[in-house]
Amino acid sequence: MNYWLFKTEPSECSIDDFAHNPTQAIVWEGVRNYQARNYLRDDVAIGDQVLIYHSSCKLIGVAGIAEVVRAAYADPSQFDSRSVYYDAKSIAAQPRWVAVDLRFVSKLPAVITLDKIKSSAKMAELPLVQKGSRLSVMPVTAQQWRDLLALQ
């Protein structure tokens, strides 16, 4: 079982969307970066635990936890010409992008802010806080997972 951090803009999909549909599988689509795609495709597995991170918003940071309930499959949005995630260059026989499904686990009582994460020496190796890192899907070690949630 692996640990991950997934970024999302809460205006698109927030921890509250999970919390309001706690038994429903949420399609995690729209990842359009190859390194993030490779993690999704090759390493994200059913049962993995995911930190849901809110970016580009008022309160930036880790807002909750979700669990992977379906491993990688062709991201349907890449073939939908009305979607903002549409990719005209992706062909059905060889889909370029993948999605996974997540399900709600918990909402943290308070967001663990990026500020707090940055100020923790134990988080120095987390890709999130490394200069210039823009990965939207990143691995988290078991130790980092524990240490990060202990920042609450």
Add this chain to the structure above:
DNA sequence: GCCAACGTTGGC
């Protein structure tokens, strides 16, 4: 809204 940093594209 700004802009630094990074990724992608496409001409050569």
Add this chain to the structure above:
DNA sequence: GCCAACGTTGGC
């Protein structure tokens, strides 16, 4: 395969 131009990310 290089690299300039352009697009995107995401904190501030």
